[in-house]
Amino acid sequence: MGNPPDQKAPDGGDPQGALKKTPLHGLQVELGGKMVPFAGYEMAVNFPLGILGEHKHTRAVAGLFDVSHMGQLRLHGAGRAAALESLLPADIAGLAPGAMRYSQLTNDRGGIIDDLIVTNAGDCLLLVVNGANKAADLAHIEAALPAGITVEHRSGDALLALQGPGAAAVMARLAPGAENLLFMTAMAINIGGVDCYVSRAGYTGEDGFEIAMPGTRAEELARLLLAAEAVEPIGLGARDSLRLEAGLCLHGHDIDATTTPVEAGLNWSIQKRRRDEGGFPGDAVIQAQLRDGPARKRVGVLPEGRAPAREGAAILDSAGAAIGAITSGGFGPSFGGPLAMGYVAAPHAGQGTPLGLVVRGRTLPAQVAKMPFVPARYHRG
Amino acid sequence: MSEIYYTEDHEWIEVEGDIGTCGISEFAQEQLGDIVYVELPEPGTEVSQSDEVAVVESVKAASEIYAPVSGEITESNEELVDDPARINADAMGDGWFFKIRLSDPKELDDLLDKATYEALTAGQH
Numbered sequence: 001m002g003n004p005p006d007q008k009a010p011d012g013g014d015p016q017g018a019l020k021k022t023p024l025h026g027l028q029v030e031l032g033g034k035m036v037p038f039a040g041y042e043m044a045v046n047f048p049l050g051i052l053g054e055h056k057h058t059r060a061v062a063g064l065f066d067v068s069h070m071g072q073l074r075l076h077g078a079g080r081a082a083a084l085e086s087l088l089p090a091d092i093a094g095l096a097p098g099a100m101r102y103s104q105l106t107n108d109r110g111g112i113i114d115d116l117i118v119t120n121a122g123d124c125l126l127l128v129v130n131g132a133n134k135a136a137d138l139a140h141i142e143a144a145l146p147a148g149i150t151v152e153h154r155s156g157d158a159l160l161a162l163q164g165p166g167a168a169a170v171m172a173r174l175a176p177g178a179e180n181l182l183f184m185t186a187m188a189i190n191i192g193g194v195d196c197y198v199s200r201a202g203y204t205g206e207d208g209f210e211i212a213m214p215g216t217r218a219e220e221l222a223r224l225l226l227a228a229e230a231v232e233p234i235g236l237g238a239r240d241s242l243r244l245e246a247g248l249c250l251h252g253h254d255i256d257a258t259t260t261p262v263e264a265g266l267n268w269s270i271q272k273r274r275r276d277e278g279g280f281p282g283d284a285v286i287q288a289q290l291r292d293g294p295a296r297k298r299v300g301v302l303p304e305g306r307a308p309a310r311e312g313a314a315i316l317d318s319a320g321a322a323i324g325a326i327t328s329g330g331f332g333p334s335f336g337g338p339l340a341m342g343y344v345a346a347p348h349a350g351q352g353t354p355l356g357l358v359v360r361g362r363t364l365p366a367q368v369a370k371m372p373f374v375p376a377r378y379h380r381g
Numbered sequence: 382m383s384e385i386y387y388t389e390d391h392e393w394i395e396v397e398g399d400i401g402t403c404g405i406s407e408f409a410q411e412q413l414g415d416i417v418y419v420e421l422p423e424p425g426t427e428v429s430q431s432d433e434v435a436v437v438e439s440v441k442a443a444s445e446i447y448a449p450v451s452g453e454i455t456e457s458n459e460e461l462v463d464d465p466a467r468i469n470a471d472a473m474g475d476g477w478f479f480k481i482r483l484s485d486p487k488e489l490d491d492l493l494d495k496a497t498y499e500a501l502t503a504g505q506h
Contacts, residue, residue, distance in 0.1 A: 002390065002444055002446075051414055
């Protein structure tokens, strides 16, 4: 048998350096987590329930994810919204207190250095960035900030995600009031004696919450949430299959420094004022793509048979010419079959367009499909 | 009386006469996790020892399965195509992949016996 999956870092691992541990490392091991390197951390890829079971449990009831490897930054100082707008194409000045927005740190070519969530916490802006990129993001942001604006890396904080249709009932019991949050809003709230910052957001396509807290209290809070009968611990494997079914991008795979938000189909995250005014890195490139359309587009891809197509598989048009590549692909446990996403030349991006996928030297039939692959169930009120 | 051999790549072969039944080890199925797809060789195919003959995919990743010995594929376990989870449930039994008519039984000398294979994987859980 070739290619044993455990002997390579699934993503962003650093084989040289010592792996870091999140505040929940001990609990993950205690719960039977199968530990692997990820984004410089040793984290559980799955628990005894297994990836399929964890995935389905999250969609059916509720799952608890340790996402403490992600970077939590706070931006302080007067004029912080304008300063952050100089680094990304979202409208931050117009973000009401308690509201949050998905955006991308862009480079001068309009490429995506990282994607992130920005929350207006009232007295500061909260940024949640990818774990594998957090050191680079911090340096990039610090270098660009004007005098009087500071960025604080909350490296001691933990981040938990409680996701699934049963999440709101668990929160209503443990953190009354949190269940009233709408999708992409946030509030400070005490849970079991721990001061937390809770948002209605996630990376699964389900309703759910993300809970930030001091790392010293994370295990206590995780145990409290896991004590609810509905809640199972979920590892990185199901996190990836859930986000893929939800059509959500993974930085370093579906988006990177060479892909723009427009090519990635993230136009919805660039609000009108920013489209008109620009004023972010790569604005000319992105404005031109918004006006004329990009040369390539990220699309959902549905293989016709049972064989999954993985990252890197070439995408062909119906005549057999190469038109792009798969950037994420696998098996969707809730969808019940293989699914993927990737970039194709724009003329081939229409739903239903027949494609070929080159898998192990053979061309398998596929077509462009609508994303998400399973319906999103965000709580919009 | 049949005998079972293993490869360092986690395939097993149980030999009875000149026919070997092949699959992946209990250790391998555990490492792979939930298996969602298999590709099996066509009966009649001639293969050489260590050729890629099958593919198994879990939710996590794809892995190639190598022929433990040379010979002709005589049968594939078609039940796995519709129910690949059989491999997780019974890797050494119902989860067999294919049968092969050995063309050079001396190749079995290259393989590991049960005790050696178990010693090899013991520290890797």
